[in-house]
Structure formats: C-alpha cells, structure tokens
Amino acid sequence: MEEEILYNQSFQIRGRDFVNGGSVSVQIKRILKELGVKPEVVYKVSICCYEAEMNVIMYADLGTLDFTITFDDVIITLEDEGPGIENIELAMQEGYSTATPEIREMGFGAGLGLPNILKNSDDFKINSEVSKGTKLFFKIHLN
Amino acid sequence: MTLQNLIKKFELEVLTDLNDKEVSGGYSGDLLSDVIANTNKNYVWITMQTHLNIVAVASLKELSAIIIVMNRKIEDEVLEKAKSENITILRTDKTAFQMSGMIYGLGVT
Ligand SMILES: Nc1ncnc2c1ncn2[C@@H]1O[C@H](COP(=O)(O)OP(=O)(O)O)[C@@H](O)[C@H]1O
Ligand SMILES: [Mg+2]
Numbered sequence: 001m002e003e004e005i006l007y008n009q010s011f012q013i014r015g016r017d018f019v020n021g022g023s024v025s026v027q028i029k030r031i032l033k034e035l036g037v038k039p040e041v042v043y044k045v046s047i048c049c050y051e052a053e054m055n056v057i058m059y060a061d062l063g064t065l066d067f068t069i070t071f072d073d074v075i076i077t078l079e080d081e082g083p084g085i086e087n088i089e090l091a092m093q094e095g096y097s098t099a100t101p102e103i104r105e106m107g108f109g110a111g112l113g114l115p116n117i118l119k120n121s122d123d124f125k126i127n128s129e130v131s132k133g134t135k136l137f138f139k140i141h142l143n
Numbered sequence: 144m145t146l147q148n149l150i151k152k153f154e155l156e157v158l159t160d161l162n163d164k165e166v167s168g169g170y171s172g173d174l175l176s177d178v179i180a181n182t183n184k185n186y187v188w189i190t191m192q193t194h195l196n197i198v199a200v201a202s203l204k205e206l207s208a209i210i211i212v213m214n215r216k217i218e219d220e221v222l223e224k225a226k227s228e229n230i231t232i233l234r235t236d237k238t239a240f241q242m243s244g245m246i247y248g249l250g251v252t
Contacts, residue, residue, distance in 0.1 A: 022199025029203060043183070046203050050179050107192050112176035120180075 007035065007069040013053055015061040015082065018106075025049040028067055035069070037142065044120040044140050045074050051113035052078050052136055058103055059083065060133065072143070073122075078136040085128040092118065092126075144251055146207055146231060149187070153245055155210065155233040158217065159225045164207040169251050171243045175200055182206060187251070189242050193217040201230045208232065212239045 009031070011024040028049050032042045049065075056063035060082025068075040085091045092114050099109025118124050121138040128134040144166045150157060167185035172178045173192050182188060184205040190197065193215050201209050208231040211217060217232070225232050235242055 019195060021196050022203055026199060026202050039184075047179055050200075050203055051176065054175075106194050106196060107173045107175040107178075107190075108196075110174040110176045112174075112180070116176060116180050 003070040003072065005068055005070055007031070007067075009067050011065045011067065013056040013063040013065060013078075013080075015057060015059075015063075015080075017057055021054055021057050022050055024053050024065055031067075032069075032074070037069075037074070041074065041140055041142055045076075047120045048117045048138055048140070049076060051117050052076065052138075054108060055113055055134075056080050056082070058099060058108060069142075072141060074140045074142065076136075076138050079133065080135075081133045084130040084132050084134055085126075086130055088126055088128060144249060146187075146233075149246065149249075150233065152249070153235065153237075153242070155235050158211075158222055158232045158234055159230065162229055162231050164231070166207050166246075166251055169243065169246050171239050179204065187246065189239050189246075191215060191239065193221060195221050195224060197221070198224045198228055198230050201225075202228045206230075210235060210242060212237060212242055 013024055029042055029046050060080035063078055063080035065078045090096050094115045095111040097109040097111035103109050117138055122141045123139040125137040145163055147163045165185050166187050169187045170182045171189040173190055178200055182204045185207045187208050187210055188206050189210045191212055193211055197209055211234040214236045
C-alpha cells in the first residue's frame, strides 16, 4: 500500500565533517517542531538521526539521508559510501565500537549508537556491504 | 528554578550570552550517546567535554545550558558557535560530582 507523502527532504552528510556534526539532525528536529509533531516523536527521531548522522561522519565517506513524513510515520533512510560493516550482529551490541582513541576522547564511540536507534524506533533495518557502504532504514510512528 | 538562579547561587562563569531559561532537570556525562539519549528540553548538562560537537548536542536536545567543570579550557571557536546557536555555556571550578550534587540539592533532578 502506498502511503501519501506529506513532507520529503534529502540531506548530504560528509565523512569526517565533525564541524557540522549533528547539523542535519538539528534541521530535521526544527522541521518536525514547525509541523507540530508531538514532543515524544521529536525526541525519538532526534536520538536516531543524531546517531545515524554521526556514524556517517565517523566511519563513512559520504551519506545521503532521506527524510519523509507520511500520515502515520517519520521515515528515514540513510545510504552511505564507505567501508561497510563486516559483522552487523556485533555492531548492534551495546558497547561494541571501532572508534579510534581520538574519537573516543571526544565522547563518541560508546557503542550505543545503533542499539539506541533500534530502541527508539518502531521499525529498523540495516544492510551493509563491506568496502561499499551501509544502508540504514528506520521508522517512528507519529501516534 | 532558572539559569540565573543557578549562576548566582554557585558563582558560575558565563562564557557566552546568557539566555535565561527554566531549568527542568540535569544530567552529568561525557559520552555523547548517553547524553543524547538521557536529556530532555531545558536540562543543564554537566560535562568535561569542551569540543565543538557539544553545541550541536545542546541545540538538538534544547538544553538550557552546558556547564563545563574543573575550569577546563574551551576554544573561542566553540564559544562563537554556541553564541550563533543561542546556546549558553557556563563554567565552574568544581568537579562534575560536586556540581551535580549542588544542583541536585536544590531539587533539580
Ligand atoms: N555507517 C557506518 N559505516 C561503517 N561502519 C559503521 C557505520 N555505522 C556503524 N558502524 C560500525 O558499527 C560500530 C557500532 O556503531 P554504534 O553502535 O553507532 O557505536 P559507536 O559509533 O559508538 O562505535 C561502529 O564502531 C562501527 O564499527
Ligand atoms: Mg555511533
């Protein structure tokens, strides 16, 4: 069944662009607030988007985040070009991280990003191909 | 409780413009995923982190202020970014443990 799209926008995220880290998530949050989306939904989308965005910045080269609002959901897909994830099961474990010491010193690399996206979304899918990239999909119900 | 109350009471140093806001809660932590997942609007965030990315965290979570502990040095670049995004950054010579206890003691949880 095709759902009617109320809003759609795409954003580019560049790998290693720490200076702008989080800016896409902040823009998405602003859009949701302007549209009057419930605070609980904004809260969940913010957590998920931030973690997904920072993963591209920390681990990949270039990502495209596609943000869609339908009558029922906020839907995000994020496709990146990068090293991909060898063992997704491992990457999904709380505390697992391949972040470098420099990145950890900044307070990233707690290994909570993917688990927190899973926890805060209503539907979550991750696919990855080593040396190609990673594709993330998550959905958060509006009601 | 407002930021202004906290600043007066605990002699916090104001490093940016002060946007006086309500303080509805607080959180102490240096891991960004933890802070992102466990803070809410109008919280004060007590941390050792001083790099640029703390501004986006505060902006995304609409925190009242970031409180930098142990008088840690913070780059002008970070303060400029905070000012441009209307984020208040405060600083104290206290440790995160001490600062959290002081604010918690006022009934902020
Ligand atoms: N977009 C991505 N591209 C490549 N590897 C990734 C990507 N996202 C996550 N990973 C891998 O999965 C691990 C776990 O990710 P996450 O749960 O977000 O924790 P953290 O970012 O703190 O390491 C990362 O350390 C990294 O090895
Ligand atoms: Mg992560």
